[in-house]
Amino acid sequence: MLTLGPLTVDVPVVLAPMAGITNAAYRRLCAEQGAGLYVCEMITSRGLVEGDQHTKDMLVFDELETVRSVQLYGTDPVYVGKAAEILCAEYGVAHIDLNFGCPVPKVTRKGGGGALPWKRGLLGEILEHAVAAATPYDVPVTMKTRKGIDDDHLTYLDAGRIAQESGCAAIALHGRTVAQAYSGEADWDAIAALVEHVDIPVLGNGDIWEAADALRMVEQTGAAGVVVGRGCLGRPWLFRDLAAAFRGEEVATLPTLGEVAAMMRRHAELLCQHMGEERGCKEFRKHVSWYLKGFAAGGEMRRSLGLVDSLAALDALLADLDPDEPFPASELGSPRGRQGSPRARVVLPEGWLDDADGSGSHLQEDADETTGG
Known part of the structure; x- marks a missing residue:
């Protein structure tokens, strides 16, 4: 069981939002397989506030989707706060997650996604606005992030502290840096370090290809639950296995x-x-x-x-x-989806690394940014 403020999830498993993948149909398909929290594709705060039609089209929920969960992207605290209020008041969401983990250059170039936690003051402002907007509706706010921009600019421990101080219900950590993107192996030791560092629940993300991986991550790190992304591509039944594993049952689906x-x-x-x-x-x-x-x-x-x-x-x-x-047993435990290569340099706004306490007030967010993290 996973507790996020007033929200209780029977199985401590969260479907990671993936652009172009986790639409209402796919969330319904996964939910038919097993219990968990299924997050809508990432939407932009500015797009929602300004009434962008593409953004509205992404905010579609299945008729059986009783717990609506949405991931929000934004770099402006006021826009994020307004967007959070709209999600609560007009869309009846039960959970809002904020994306501070996206490694895509068009996002980091503007100081968004995985680049944003470097600006500690800005991160705190955004989280505080979101929590303040969602609290009257009793909707928990969580955040997802990465270890940092690269190995020389780690942000996750500060991000965890700021999340806790801002009133977030939990923090999810993808055990890779922005520079790694989806390459190499996820650092589960970083997840364990964050668990030790904060009092709020920590969700672990990265390299969960089978249900056994999820159990191993929780055991090794002390995480309160797991976030599953690429591992379920073409394998929605992974959520059946995860639900069984967390119930202590020996079930592994190998479909014909x-x-x-x-x-x-x-x-x-x-x-x-x-x-x-x-x-x-x-x-x-x-x-x-x-x-x-x-x-x-x-x-x-x-x-x-x-x-x-x-x-x-x-x-x-x-x-x-x-x-x-x-079922081809050779595919068990092997990576799925995009992997790519590590980046020699993360694309950032000019002078971004000069001041970790700055507000980043010059940032501009596109209304139609739809890339996942």
């Missing part, structure tokens, strides 16, 4: 290709329900390679599935897969 095909069909069906058939099928295409990773399905089949434009066409293609093919 036929069972994977059924999951693919369910995913596409939910996307079509939320977006319409044409757009839903287009959205589904990006998931095909993750679902079929390690299976013997040939290149022509994969290409055809990557061009699917209707549920009928999808059904015809899935029918040609061998339903009895076993």
Whole structure:
């Protein structure tokens, strides 16, 4: 069980918001597999406050989504506070997470995402505005961050202290620096150090590919729960395994290709329900390679599935897969999704590193920034 202020989550597992992935359909699909907290794609505070239509379109929830959780991005305390109030008052959210972990250059270039915690004063201001706006609605505010900009500019311990002092209900730490992006291995020792450093719950993120990894992280670090991102790509049943693992049950799902095909069909069906058939099928295409990773399905089949434009066409293609093919055990425990290489230099605003206590008041945030962290 995970307690975030007034919010209780039966299983201490959080689905990390991923741009273009964790829409209402995918959150519903994962929730059908197991208990946890399922976070909406990251939205920008400025986009929400200014009524940007793209931002509004992302704030769609499934009819069975009783606990609405949203991740908010922002660099301006006033905008973040106003956005938090809108989420509480107009969208009925039960949890707000603030993104201070995104490593994407177009975000860090403006001092956002994983670059922002370097400015301790600004971080505190943003968190205080968000907490003040959400408190009247009894909505907990959490934050997600990384170890720091690079190994020479670590921020996570200060960020944890500031989060606690600002009234945050928890802090999630991805055990990589911005410079690492998604490369290399996550530093779980940093998560353990943060647990020792603060009194609020710490959630660990990074390199959770199987349910056993989540248990190991909690045992090694003392984290109150885990945040799962790339590990569930093409594997929504990971949440079934996680729920079982945290209940002390020995369950590890190894679906046959036929069972994977059924999951693919369910995913596409939910996307079509939320977006319409044409757009839903287009959205589904990006998931095909993750679902079929390690299976013997040939290149022509994969290409055809990557061009699917209707549920009928999808059904015809899935029918040609061998339903009895076993799950490729070689894929267990292996990284999924983007990895890339470490960055020689993190792109930051000019003079950003000169003053760690500055306010960063010159920052400007794009209304349509939608990159995940």
